Amino acid sequence: MTGALRRGLLSGKRRLRNAKRHDERPSAPARTLQQVAARLKAGPASGLRPLWPQLEQHLARTGTPDVVVLLLGGQEAATAATWGTRLPDTRVHAFVRKPVDDDSSAALPANVTVHVARRLADRLAVLSVIDRPELFIDASRVTNDTQSSLRHLFFFLRDGGTYLIAKLSRVEPADPDPGARRTIARILQRVAVVRTMTAEARPLGKTVDGPLVDAVAAMDLGDGHVWLRKQGEQLLKLREWEVDEVLTARHGTTWGRVLEETPSSTFTALGEVHAHGEGPIASGRRTFELPAMRLRAYDRPTVSSRQVATYGDYVLPDTWRHPNQGTLHHRCLVYDTAYMAEYRAERRPTTRRELDGSFYYFDTELPDHFGHITTDVLGRYWGWVEAVRQRPGVRPLLSVLTGRTGMTPFQRAIFTALGVDPDAAEYIQPDEAVVVQELLAATPAFENPYYVHPLMADVWRTLGENLPDRPPPVASARIFVSRRRTGKRECTNTEEVEAYFEAAGFAIVYPEDYAYPDQRALFAQADVIAGFGGSGMFSMMFAPHARVVIIAGNSYRAANEELIAAANGNEIHYFWGRSLVQNDTERYSATAFRSDFTFDLAAYDAELRAVLRR
Incomplete structure (x- = not known):
């Protein structure tokens, strides 16, 4: 979550303590929302007055909720007080945009907590540390904030809980975001359409607002407002x-x-990367930001x-x-x-x-x-x-x-x-x-592709020293780790690449053919380890002395070999082929990651010879 969410946690603790004070006071006689608002002189009460009868019917039907959340505009202390007085045994959390003045704050019932929460992150900070609400009322103006709240905060409701958007009637000419209501309308339209479909007819795969649509058990669209009932338990x-x-x-x-x-720290790679061609891993020694x-x-x-x-x-x-x-x-x-x-x-x-x-x-x-x-x-x-x-x-x-x-x-x-x-x-x-x-x-000490903790070198050394000591299944100081056909990340000219390395004195090996102690022996003996990028190369962890050569497509964004070399101190060379499916964005693409690639031996011949002859 965002930094704002984290900053809100401590204040969230204080709000929880305040919100629980109502447990110590006796319940007040029940009054309707309209009667309470009139007694408190709550004024327009956030525009909810036309919905008081429906809200009373809802409370009569569902019973007294444990938690109610109100998303309001301005200060709106009177609206929060109305709900707290009407439901003395309910914890009421009100999100407002401006601080409530001291007099209004002092007049709030003990079961009401007002949170200044202008942004979505502020609301998430509170919702992350309180019990799940049964009723969520968005009585703010219809803006993009409304759709963001619906898309994110709806999931915080309990199974069977209700989400009310109270202001859908029209967009004012001065509204800074006149497209917002239409966006909400499109979301609601998708809910309405999908709810009429059978499970077999629903769209497969990822769709816009698909999880939100699936979480809506019922929708009641009124005159300028909408009621949504939630189903399912989200985490x-x-x-x-x-x-x-x-x-x-x-x-x-x-x-x-x-x-x-x-504590958190930084770690600069002990081994240096040498990149040949254009790919996702560049030359140099990466400095990793290590978490606590x-x-x-x-x-x-x-x-x-x-x-x-x-x-x-x-x-x-x-x-x-x-x-x-x-x-x-x-x-x-x-x-x-x-x-x-x-x-x-x-x-x-x-x-x-x-x-x-x-x-x-x-x-x-x-x-x-x-x-x-x-x-x-x-x-x-x-x-x-x-x-x-x-x-x-x-x-x-x-x-x-x-x-x-x-x-x-x-x-x-x-x-x-x-x-x-x-x-x-x-x-x-x-x-x-x-x-x-x-x-x-x-906390993991190895998180591909983001960081490796230097303590991993000790783990690999301990592992290698305590595996059964066996002779290598293939005796060679130069090994090339090849890949069998698996349907993903295949080199389209594998045979040509294998022949090239075999001519350079490499034994072609498939580590998966051997028991794990034999794999350790196979890699530990090697001075030069070359091969196609992937898990077959990971036993390079047992050869911190070896020079490593990785051949991979340029859509292969895993960095396991780089991380192992960083902690162990290997000199590592990446030779980038061209993936058949290119990933031209910063976002991860599984299709591109798994795609086959072609390696241009002729283009890299001189660089390969220079690396391999040493």
Whole structure:
């Protein structure tokens, strides 16, 4: 989330304390909103007066809500006071654009909290630390802010909650944003159209406002206003930098604690990159911004298959492969907004169990995947060492794929070499949610393509030293790591490239043909390691002395090899071929990333010879 959201957290704690004061006072006799407004001399009450009867009918039908959120204009203290007086057992949060004067603030009921929240980020800061509302009323002017609020804040409602946009009648001539109402109208039109379709007829894939449309259970369009009823339980995404403050603001100390922390820092690569041709990785030594490294202990979180960890209605940062970034995606979750997610229907757990004891989170979004286990999972090993010190008897926790009963042989070899007993592991089955008594989880030290922590060099050294010592399956100081046909990132002239390197004295190898200890021996013996970019190259981690040559298409934006070289000190050369699908923007394109490429040997011959002859 934005810096403004983070800055709002501390004030959010104070607002929560104020909002809960009503629990200590007796309930007042019920009056209608109209009667309360008249008694308080609330004036126009934010233009809601025409809707008082409908709002009373809504309250009579749904019962007294626990939480109501009002999005108002100006000061509007009188409107907030009206709601707080009418619903003395409800926590009322009012978003206003200008500070409320001292007299008006002092007159507010104890169950009302007024937040000066001019921007969407300010409202998100509050909503992230309060209980989910059953009723959200947008009584502000219709501007682009209205559509932003609908698109983002609607998802904060509880399942079955109601969202009222109170001002849709017309756009004033002086309105600075006359297109806003029409935009809201288009959103509502999509809701109306899609709701009439069968599930089979609905658009497939990503559509504009698709998650919002799917979350609307019912819509009632009135004269200048619209009622929307929400369905489903969406979860708030948390990043590494905000999780501790958000959970503490909402739950106090009951969520858990930080067991170990090292401050953020910078790290300049020990190995130098030499780029040949135009590609996403440039020459030089990158300086990485390293996040604070934290080991946390969560009390009774819920985990499900493929690295989904939640606490209440939050998605914990330990779910994400890139928990320090602003955009968070996961294969098991629908990307509703930048802030909200929900389970995909086919990934929603169907069973639930409790798990006693302390467990360390070694899970991955892609169980059994060699590349992700040797980067994402190894990147969290540092926390295991501290977890064992503080929690003797802690056990590893990870997912198992359908049909499997335990780890793959290579993962078992890795865990054994690092002192993590595979036989002590607890496995999350594909269909279950597991409530863990205590879950220990660590900030990753390796986050492709963003950073690598220098401590990873020690992890790789420890791993290599403790794998069984075997002779290399192919004896050669110069190896070329090739790729078999997989349907993605294939070099269209692979045979030509292999022949070129073979003529230069390289043994052509396929690391996946060998057991993991043999792969270590294969790479550790080499003085020069060349090959096609990808997970086959990752065992270069066992050869910090080697010169490395990567051949890849220029749409290949992964930087795993660069990160390994940065921590280990390898001299690394990138030779960029041309991907068949170009990625000409800053945004990630899966199609471009996976596309095949052609490598022009003739164009690079002189540069290759200069690198290889040394």
